[in-house]
Amino acid sequence: MYERYYGILSHILINVGIYGKLNTSTVKLAKALGSTQQTISRKLIEMGNLGLIKREVNVNGVSLQLDCKGLNILKNQYRIMKTGFETRVKSIKGEVRSGLGEGRYYVSLPGYMEQFKKRVGFKPFPGTLNFFVEDYERMMFFLQNLEEIFITGFKTKERTYGSIRTFKAKIDNLKAAVVIPERARHPKGIFEIIAQHNLRNKLKLKDNDKVVITC
Amino acid sequence: MYERYYGILSHILINVGIYGKLNTSTVKLAKALGSTQQTISRKLIEMGNLGLIKREVNVNGVSLQLDCKGLNILKNQYRIMKTGFETRVKSIKGEVRSGLGEGRYYVSLPGYMEQFKKRVGFKPFPGTLNFFVEDYERMMFFLQNLEEIFITGFKTKERTYGSIRTFKAKIDNLKAAVVIPERARHPKGIFEIIAQHNLRNKLKLKDNDKVVITC
DNA sequence: ATTACTAAGAGGCGAGTAG
DNA sequence: TCTACTCGCCTCTTAGTAA
Numbered sequence: 001m002y003e004r005y006y007g008i009l010s011h012i013l014i015n016v017g018i019y020g021k022l023n024t025s026t027v028k029l030a031k032a033l034g035s036t037q038q039t040i041s042r043k044l045i046e047m048g049n050l051g052l053i054k055r056e057v058n059v060n061g062v063s064l065q066l067d068c069k070g071l072n073i074l075k076n077q078y079r080i081m082k083t084g085f086e087t088r089v090k091s092i093k094g095e096v097r098s099g100l101g102e103g104r105y106y107v108s109l110p111g112y113m114e115q116f117k118k119r120v121g122f123k124p125f126p127g128t129l130n131f132f133v134e135d136y137e138r139m140m141f142f143l144q145n146l147e148e149i150f151i152t153g154f155k156t157k158e159r160t161y162g163s164i165r166t167f168k169a170k171i172d173n174l175k176a177a178v179v180i181p182e183r184a185r186h187p188k189g190i191f192e193i194i195a196q197h198n199l200r201n202k203l204k205l206k207d208n209d210k211v212v213i214t215c
Numbered sequence: 216m217y218e219r220y221y222g223i224l225s226h227i228l229i230n231v232g233i234y235g236k237l238n239t240s241t242v243k244l245a246k247a248l249g250s251t252q253q254t255i256s257r258k259l260i261e262m263g264n265l266g267l268i269k270r271e272v273n274v275n276g277v278s279l280q281l282d283c284k285g286l287n288i289l290k291n292q293y294r295i296m297k298t299g300f301e302t303r304v305k306s307i308k309g310e311v312r313s314g315l316g317e318g319r320y321y322v323s324l325p326g327y328m329e330q331f332k333k334r335v336g337f338k339p340f341p342g343t344l345n346f347f348v349e350d351y352e353r354m355m356f357f358l359q360n361l362e363e364i365f366i367t368g369f370k371t372k373e374r375t376y377g378s379i380r381t382f383k384a385k386i387d388n389l390k391a392a393v394v395i396p397e398r399a400r401h402p403k404g405i406f407e408i409i410a411q412h413n414l415r416n417k418l419k420l421k422d423n424d425k426v427v428i429t430c
Numbered sequence: 431a432t433t434a435c436t437a438a439g440a441g442g443c444g445a446g447t448a449g
Numbered sequence: 450t451c452t453a454c455t456c457g458c459c460t461c462t463t464a465g466t467a468a
């Protein structure tokens with residue numbers, strides 16, 4: 001609902017804020033928004049009738065101001081986006097799981113290992129610790145908080161290896177990184193983490209033990 | 216451009232953030248967004264083709280993830296709104312001007328005066344100081360920073376008096392308020408400010424003197 | 431220069447339905 | 450169930466043009 005008016009509403013907002021009157025013309029607006037004079041003219045009339053904007057026509061063009069309803073539409077949209085972008089999850093709880101040993105194989109490949117060493121800040125132990133996170137959505141917002149390092153894929157004569165999304169994190173205050181291979185299919189909620197040492201030994205972890213990953 | 220996809224894009228963002236995969240179905244999405252299964256299905260295909268989302272169809276429904284382009288669209292829109300809503304202008308420069316004495320008349324009306332006393336925190340001197348602001352847009356963002364008090368209009372036997380947007384501010388560290396009558400037509404950039412005392416006397420101001428209004 | 435009407439064509443929407 | 454196609458309807462867009 002009202003999405004078709006977002007362009008004009010935001011244009012007013014960014015130019016004169018929530019209280020100001022924007023003196024412009026349908027031609028200028030059309031150019032700014034990649035539309036036509038006729039379409040803008042019609043939309044402004046509609047928006048006026050809907051109570052989204054206050055609109056005054058004068059000899060130089062039109063004077064536009066956000067009206068309550070239009071302002072609320074923008075505010076709601078802003079609130080949604082703010083939640084999405086600014087939600088800060090500082091830590092996440094997981095349970096240790098056994099993987100299939102694939103992580104060990106991939107991490108140990110020089111094509112990945114060299115990039116980890118150079119860009120993540122440690123030479124990873126050739127193996128991954130798998131863990132399960134109950135609240136997948138929360139995990140995603142946790143990842144948004146972490147510094148992302150993009151490990152690029154590579155090719156050998158035999159096959160292609162995909163890229164790996166890598167997020168710097170900490171486990172028990174040890175430097176670590178959550179790794180999400182572009183192509184790998186884990187069951188939902190299963191993630192992998194790498195660190196300089198064998199985490200199972202170093203932290204004395206066994207399956208189903210609780211772990212906390214932090215920023 | 217792409218406004219028609221904002222609903223779906225924001226829905227993904229708020230549910231699983233910028234990295235997550237959202238497991239849903241076209242029916243669920245349609246209900247959540249007030250649309251129909253067919254329309255959502257078609258839009259998802261379009262969005263996939265446009266590179267806005269990564270889309271996987273499975274037996275339970277669809278799995279959706281923001282793709283670079285879709286994420287950038289959201290980020291741009293967010294940036295625009297953030298600028299519009301969060302721009303913080305702490306002070307504004309103006310030059311003293313002479314008004315037409317209307318301010319004096321209106322402020323002194325009991326219908327307004329009582330509200331000022333009760334809600335703005337001082338009994339205003341019956342007169343306004345007019346000032347001119349070069350950067351109208353900046354002034355609007357300055358106003359956004361101030362506490363707004365809405366002074367409602369009233370009727371007498373003779374006529375109707377409109378409402379006055381009132382913003383608490385300071386001039387030379389004195390409590391004051393910028394007043395913008397709903398109906399009054401000032402030339403662009405001309406504003407009025409009220410305070411407990413006669414500002415022209417108290418601050419020894421004459422026309423064209425510089426003043427600074429602060430939060 | 432403006433805004434905005436008209437009319438025709440483009441394109442989105444959703445009921446029905448296949449797979 | 451699910452997705453997604455077809456097709457009729459209707460809305461939106463835009464060129465032309467009036468005021």
